[in-house]
Amino acid sequence: MKQIESLQNSFIKNILKLQEKSRERKKQKLFVVEGKREIQLAKKGGFHISSLLFVEEKMDTNFLDEFLEAELIQVTKEIYQRIAYRETTENVLALVEFKSVELNDIRFKNDNPLILVAESIEKPGNIGAMLRTADAANVDAVILANPKTDLFNPNVIRSSVGCVFTNQIIMASSEEVVTFLKKSGINIYSATLQNSNEYTKEDYTHGSAIVVGTEASGLTQIWRDEATQNINIPMQGEIDSLNVSVSAAILIFEANRQRKI
Numbered sequence: 001m002k003q004i005e006s007l008q009n010s011f012i013k014n015i016l017k018l019q020e021k022s023r024e025r026k027k028q029k030l031f032v033v034e035g036k037r038e039i040q041l042a043k044k045g046g047f048h049i050s051s052l053l054f055v056e057e058k059m060d061t062n063f064l065d066e067f068l069e070a071e072l073i074q075v076t077k078e079i080y081q082r083i084a085y086r087e088t089t090e091n092v093l094a095l096v097e098f099k100s101v102e103l104n105d106i107r108f109k110n111d112n113p114l115i116l117v118a119e120s121i122e123k124p125g126n127i128g129a130m131l132r133t134a135d136a137a138n139v140d141a142v143i144l145a146n147p148k149t150d151l152f153n154p155n156v157i158r159s160s161v162g163c164v165f166t167n168q169i170i171m172a173s174s175e176e177v178v179t180f181l182k183k184s185g186i187n188i189y190s191a192t193l194q195n196s197n198e199y200t201k202e203d204y205t206h207g208s209a210i211v212v213g214t215e216a217s218g219l220t221q222i223w224r225d226e227a228t229q230n231i232n233i234p235m236q237g238e239i240d241s242l243n244v245s246v247s248a249a250i251l252i253f254e255a256n257r258q259r260k261i
Helices: 010-020 022-028 036-044 061-067 077-083 124-137 154-159 174-183 221-226 244-260
Strands: 002-004 030-034 049-054 071-075 092-097 114-119 141-145 169-172 187-191 196-198 208-212 229-232
Touching: 010 022, 010 030, 010 077, 010 092, 022 030, 030 036, 030 154, 036 049, 036 061, 036 092, 049 061, 049 077, 071 077, 114 124, 114 174, 114 244, 124 141, 124 154, 124 244, 141 174, 169 174, 174 187, 174 221, 187 221, 187 244, 208 244
Parallel strands: 002 071, 049 071, 114 141, 114 208, 141 169, 187 208, 187 229, 196 229
Antiparallel strands: 030 092, 049 092
16 A cells, blocks of 8 residues: 655646646546545446545545555545545545547447437536436436536536446537437437427437537537427526526436336
C-alpha cells in the first residue's frame, strides 16, 4: 500500500487537474469519483478502478477489500480535503478509466427498446437529473447527441448520484443518431412545439426514442424533420416550456406507463 503525505506530490497535483480540466480527463482517459456508493456503482457498471485514495482512520477495511485490484493509496486528511470536489464523500475517492461510449457499442435489453436522446445539453445538473430519470425508468440507453458537456464532469457525476454508471450512455452527433435509430427501426418522438401532437396521444409501446433539446433553442431541424412524430407537453400557464430534465421525466414515464398496460 502506498502513502502520500505531501500536497506537492505530482500524483496529487494530477488529481486536481483531472477534477478541474475536461481536456486533462480526455487526454488521460481518467476521471475522479468520490464516495463509496458511487465508486461501487462504477465498478458494477464495468468501469475499471485504477487507483483508490483514502484517509486510513476513516476507512472501512471491508470496503477496501472490494478493490484489491486497484492501486491503494493512503493520504492525509489535509490532502483529501484539498483534492475532494465535495465536502461529504466518506474520505474515499477513486481514479476511474474511461469507458467507450460509441454508437456501435450499444446493446439493447429489449426487442422494443426505450431510449432517451438529449441534444446539446450544457448544464451538468440537467444531464445528471436525466440520468437519474433514465435509471428509475430502466431505459435501454441514454444518447447524448451533439454533446456540449463532458460526461465525466464532477458535477454530472454528483448530480446523477452515480447514475452515470448505471445507464448505458452513448455520445454521437445528431446526424449519426438519427441514422442509427432509423436503421434500427426505432420510432423517433421529438419534443417540440412545431407541428406536434400532445404527448399522451402517441403510442410508445414499440421501439421508441424520446428526444429532448435545450430550453433556449429546442431541437435542431433534423430532429423535427426526421421524427416519426413531434410531440408536446401542453402548458396551462404563462410559460411555454419546462426544464428539460422535467420534460424528459414526464415523457419517459408516459412511455413506461403505456408499456405496462
